[in-house]
Amino acid sequence: xxxxxxxxxxxxxxxxxxxxxxxxxxxxxxxxxxxxxxxxxxxxxxxxxxxxxxxxxxxxxxxxxxxxxxxxxxxxxxxxxxxxxxxxxxxxxxxxxxxxxxxxxxxxxxxxxxxxxxxxxxxxxxxxxx
Numbered sequence: 218x219x220x221x222x223x224x225x226x227x228x229x230x231x232x233x234x235x236x237x238x239x240x241x242x243x244x245x246x247x248x249x250x251x252x253x254x255x256x257x258x259x260x261x262x263x264x265x266x267x268x269x270x271x272x273x274x275x276x277x278x279x280x281x282x283x284x285x286x287x288x289x290x291x292x293x294x295x296x297x298x299x300x301x302x303x304x305x306x307x308x309x310x311x312x313x314x315x316x317x318x319x320x321x322x323x324x325x326x327x328x329x330x331x332x333x334x335x336x337x338x339x340x341x342x343x344x345x346x347x
Contacts, residue, residue, distance in 0.1 A: 219250045221335035224260035226346030228277035233346035234263050238280055245288055253291045253335040257298055264294040264324035265304050278321050285323030292324045293331045
């Protein structure tokens with residue numbers, strides 16, 4: 218089965234990101250395909266490399282980055298939601314005159330068209346968060 222995942226809650230404010238991560242990992246371990254993971258609303262906060270949780274806490278951003286690298290996952294951060302929350306890649310930083318970027322490894326910024334495509338090309342679109 219081909220899944221796409223939408224995460225719409227931040228990494229430390231709601232269980233949605235942890236649940237989405239565990240679901241994605243379990244689906245991959247079971248031999249399913251993940252077409253895309255789309256981070257929307259506060260879920261875009263999963264894609265900032267500036268997250269620095271305490272050493273005894275899980276690093277959700279790093280978990281997503283490592284999973285993406287291990288399985289060549291397409292992880293998309295919604296551009297409009299990211300801009301509102303101060304998350305930019307190199308191109309967006311230049312375009313808006315910012316002095317640096319903060320997108321985490323394995324994430325990319327794009328628009329809602331990527332979410333629509335994910336829904337069309339997947340057997341199931343799973344939403345985690347409100």
